[in-house]
Amino acid sequence: MDTLLALLTVFTQPQLFLLVGLGTFLGVYIGAIPGLSVTMAVSILISFTFSWDVYPAISLMVGIYMGGVYGGSRTAILLNIPGAPSAIATAMDGYPMAQRGEAGEAIGVTTVMSFFGGLVGIAVLALAAPFVAEFALTFQPRDYMLLAVLGILLVGSLSAGSLLKGIFAGALGIAIGAVGRDPLTFAERFTFDFQIMEGGISFIAVMIGMFGISEALLQLHHVGAEAMRQKIDRIVPSWSTVRKYLPLSLQTSSIGVIIGALPGTGGDIAALMAYDHAKRVTKKPTRPFGTGAMEGLVAPETANNAAVGGAFVPMMTLGIPGDAVTAIMIGALFIHGLNPGPMLMVDQPQMFWFIVGALLTANVFILICGLTGIKLFTKIVEMPRAVLIPLIMLLSVVGAYAVNNSVTDVYWMLGFGVFGYFMRHYGYPLGPVILGVILSRLLDDNWRRAIISEREDLGAFSAGIFGSPLSLTLLLVVVAIFVSQTPVYAMLKSRISKRAADQA
Amino acid sequence: MKTFLAGLSLLAMTGGSALAADYPVKEIQGIIQWGAGGSTDTVMRAVTPHAAEALGGNIVMQNKTGGVGAIALRYVQQQDADGYTLLMGAENPQMYKVLGLGTDDYTDMVPINVLARGVPMFVANNDAPYNSMTEFVEYAKANPGEVRVGSTGPGGLTSIVLAMLTDQEDVEFTRVPYDGDGPALTALQGGAIDVMPAVLGAAIEGVKAGRMKVIGLVDTQPNDLLPGVVPITEEIPGFADYLPWGPFFGVFVKKGTPDEVVAELQAAYAEGAKNPDFIELMEDRGFIVMSIAGDEAMDFLESYRSTSSWLVHDAGFSKKSPEEFDIPRP
Amino acid sequence: MKIDYRGDADHHDGTSDATPGGYETERRPGELAFALFLLVASLYLLWEAYGIAGFEALSSAGAVPMATTAAMAVSALIIVLRTARLPKVSTESLARDILPFKVILFGGLLVCFGLLLVPLGFLPTAALFLVLAIKYLSGRGWGFTLAVSLGSLLLIWVVFRIVFTVLMPAGIVPEAELLQFFRNLGTGGGAQ
Structure with a gap:
């Protein structure tokens, strides 16, 4: 009974309900603008809501978090510039749809599927949080490393052109991620003895440059071209459309929750893995992937919203942040006089259920905010390019600066923008670069931790992998995916299918 | 030369008083050395609004991470010494010189307030076959290199506490590096590491919930939050040489900031640190509120630097000798 | 898989980053120079990565950077060799289509x-x-x-x-x- 009351707190107090709604609404816009991040918004809210009670403060933060994760898809679809790292995969099929004038449909499906993914995440949080949290804790450094290797294999599905160029791009990404003072040993890496290189390269700056600036520079080739008129008459997808993608979205949401719940991995990796998964399991996509496949839109969007619920799992049960935003929320709870940790669930279960309720509310508001106001967004794409291009460039500069209040980041952003422009011209895929940067630390740190724990003994290291069911499973998945990408597999497959055809 | 200097300082003072008369005339930038959600971030965001109120101004906090906090320190040192840029940091800069991470530390700045000090302790995985420091040291001696200890990089809290231990006892560990005590304590619960020296505040909730156990309290007296845990000096008396020692949080400005401005800031932060909400918050997490400034703060900073620098140097992982910077041996 | 023709004339025709520009059977103006630049840069970075810690230990700070820059250098080398063998696109020029x-x-x-x-x-x-x-x-x-x-x-x-x-x-x-x-x-x- 208490549980139900706590769950319903948000609904019984109109003030909280409206704050969640306001948060979600703002979150959509914050998420949509590259450079304005949820992390940033939530940490500003700590000061802003300093004198408030804890419930209203958390309501607003939860709303912004949910809305922000969803909002990243907007600019990804409309401008090919992901508003947040977790929307990179969304751009790959969402933008081609906008190019065909189907932005409205794309946004509609994205919204409904984000809602669904969010729901799955919340359901797991509400029903199974303690179990999932214990499971997440069993991940050892070697498991994280295998997870990173798994992620790196996604390069194959992110580079439809030349796989070789994809590999180069992915490796470059990992190298970019290593720049600066190594956080584990403080050794300088790729700094060339320049002080400004010590802090490393902000990966948001790389993303904004590669997607924002290089896209704007490419668009310069077609300044005069008429913008595509967007059809926005059928935004809400039909029930049959939604039903068609339900099985896939259930799978991708599960990926999202698990990856989200692991401390150290978040919605960005989840979305890319889900995209890869969709590419693998979908036999007949609506269109080939990369040219506007609905499945390519559904997968990352369900996964990154499901990851929100996932990120709250270790936060609420153990006081361990699932990602950067939940880390700040732990700080917020602390400032508001609570003691976030494993005892929170025991001492103050109502806080847990209140957050579940707030997340549910925010999720409903996503439907409302998402399905309305699309007209305004599509107007942005229909703006004359002569205005749009300079504005994208300016926003990229401001956004890159805002990440760490650093002019250095602006220079990096511009540099990678120009570099990305050439990469696009010569057929080097950009996705793997970002993938590499995201995975760099995960791979590097955990490889070192794993091998140090075994005292540099590769034998003990492999024994560890084969001795643990979790590690072994991950290894088998890695091997399976790797084999499926090599020519041997394709040869085998064609031979088998040929034999099948002969027999028939 | 002397008159020139005197003239210069007079000039600075008159310029300063004109400035200080209506300080602050614009937002003050507070540069937080560590990322959002970390303990430095939380402490600063908890105290600063109270201080800003006392000051009657606006303090905008921004996180500037990277280079073990050296990026933030360097940034503040590059701004004008007008009191509009504050550094909100932790203990790390005191090790920059010997570790070769930077050319400046807090002794090259003016302390506004050293807010609080943390108490370190040793926590262990629940399954570990030792429950006290004595047992732990015995076990480690019997199984050299077997115990996996979480570490947060050279010069971090773990490295210095371990240096104290290895200075006293002949023990060997495998050190698994993590980028902060949060991830390391998570790994401890998952069994990836066995022991972790951490600040009390970071581990207390996990200890209360029985997810990890305390095997040693690195202080000279017992702590209210840890009933039944004896201070380490009772088990390994040699630790008394270094204690009390602990990580701290403080607010600093560039040297050369007008005295009036420094005084106003100091008064504001002293007032902010008196706020009952803040004090309760710090005590709940096992931090000892200090709220010191001026010479008292300088002495504290100096003593921290000297103890830690020499420990690190004697343990053999310093880049430069503390002697080069005239850091006296404690 | 055949990549769609994606020169400037019909760039942004409904393809995206998953299928970037460039042609499979021809090389665009400046493409070889770009590939060469990447090769040289990769080799330099590999040297730089070696300088971090050499072959000191599997767990050294330089291990992953060396592995990744080696992967860059090898893939860049193959890309250069392949690109060099392709005929140039006859209809494009650097000044008009790339820069x-x-x-x-x-x-x-x-x-x-x-x-x-x-x-x-x-x-x-x-x-x-x-x-x-x-x-x-x-x-x-x-x-x-x-x-x-x-x-x-x-x-x-x-x-x-x-x-x-x-x-x-x-x-x-x-x-x-x-x-x-x-x-x-x-x-x-x-x-x-």
Whole structure:
């Protein structure tokens, strides 16, 4: 009974309900603008809501978090510039749809599927949080490393052109991620003895440059071209459309929750893995992937919203942040006089259920905010390019600066923008670069931790992998995916299918 | 030369008083050395609004991470010494010189307030076959290199506490590096590491919930939050040489900031640190509120630097000798 | 899988980053030079990575950087060899299809933006950039240019500077002092 009351707190107090709604609404816009991040918004809210009670403060933060994760898809679809790292995969099929004038449909499906993914995440949080949290804790450094290797294999599905160029791009990404003072040993890496290189390269700056600036520079080739008129008459997808993608979205949401719940991995990796998964399991996509496949839109969007619920799992049960935003929320709870940790669930279960309720509310508001106001967004794409291009460039500069209040980041952003422009011209895929940067630390740190724990003994290291069911499973998945990408597999497959055809 | 200097300082003072008369005339930038959600971030965001109120101004906090906090320190040192840029940091800069991470530390700045000090302790995985420091040291001696200890990089809290231990006892560990005590304590619960020296505040909730156990309290007296845990000096008396020692949080400005401005800031932060909400918050997490400034703060900073620098140097992982910077041996 | 023809003429035709530009059987102007540049850069980075810790230990800070830069160097080498064998696209030229005047101009504008950002401050630099860029690209009158560029700059400034308190380099405009002045006016007025 208490549980139900706590769950319903948000609904019984109109003030909280409206704050969640306001948060979600703002979150959509914050998420949509590259450079304005949820992390940033939530940490500003700590000061802003300093004198408030804890419930209203958390309501607003939860709303912004949910809305922000969803909002990243907007600019990804409309401008090919992901508003947040977790929307990179969304751009790959969402933008081609906008190019065909189907932005409205794309946004509609994205919204409904984000809602669904969010729901799955919340359901797991509400029903199974303690179990999932214990499971997440069993991940050892070697498991994280295998997870990173798994992620790196996604390069194959992110580079439809030349796989070789994809590999180069992915490796470059990992190298970019290593720049600066190594956080584990403080050794300088790729700094060339320049002080400004010590802090490393902000990966948001790389993303904004590669997607924002290089896209704007490419668009310069077609300044005069008429913008595509967007059809926005059928935004809400039909029930049959939604039903068609339900099985896939259930799978991708599960990926999202698990990856989200692991401390150290978040919605960005989840979305890319889900995209890869969709590419693998979908036999007949609506269109080939990369040219506007609905499945390519559904997968990352369900996964990154499901990851929100996932990120709250270790936060609420153990006081361990699932990602950067939940880390700040732990700080917020602390400032508001609570003691976030494993005892929170025991001492103050109502806080847990209140957050579940707030997340549910925010999720409903996503439907409302998402399905309305699309007209305004599509107007942005229909703006004359002569205005749009300079504005994208300016926003990229401001956004890159805002990440760490650093002019250095602006220079990096511009540099990678120009570099990305050439990469696009010569057929080097950009996705793997970002993938590499995201995975760099995960791979590097955990490889070192794993091998140090075994005292540099590769034998003990492999024994560890084969001795643990979790590690072994991950290894088998890695091997399976790797084999499926090599020519041997394709040869085998064609031979088998040929034999099948002969027999028939 | 002397008159020139005197003239210069007079000039600075008159310029300063004109400035200080209506300080602050614009937002003050507070540069937080560590990322959002970390303990430095939380402490600063908890105290600063109270201080800003006392000051009657606006303090905008921004996180500037990277280079073990050296990026933030360097940034503040590059701004004008007008009191509009504050550094909100932790203990790390005191090790920059010997570790070769930077050319400046807090002794090259003016302390506004050293807010609080943390108490370190040793926590262990629940399954570990030792429950006290004595047992732990015995076990480690019997199984050299077997115990996996979480570490947060050279010069971090773990490295210095371990240096104290290895200075006293002949023990060997495998050190698994993590980028902060949060991830390391998570790994401890998952069994990836066995022991972790951490600040009390970071581990207390996990200890209360029985997810990890305390095997040693690195202080000279017992702590209210840890009933039944004896201070380490009772088990390994040699630790008394270094204690009390602990990580701290403080607010600093560039040297050369007008005295009036420094005084106003100091008064504001002293007032902010008196706020009952803040004090309760710090005590709940096992931090000892200090709220010191001026010479008292300088002495504290100096003593921290000297103890830690020499420990690190004697343990053999310093880049430069503390002697080069005239850091006296404690 | 055959990549769609994706030259400039029909760029942004419904393909995206998953299928980037470039052709499978021909090389675009400058492509070989770019590949060579990547190769040289990769080799240099590999050398640099070796310098971090050499072959000291499997767990050294240089292990992963060395592995990844080696992967870069090897893939770049194969790319160079493959690209060199391809015939050049006969219908394209560097000046027209890869680096037309507009792109070079905007590259230059962005560099100037970056250089002036700190000394001049964000507001004047951004205003200058927007006015020049929009005037040049749209070819419309000054009224339109000024209204659109200053209007959108104001919007961006309000969102980032006031709502999100991102302190952009102030430069020559004492915006912080101005802002505080207006704030004081606001609170003063509110108190009465």
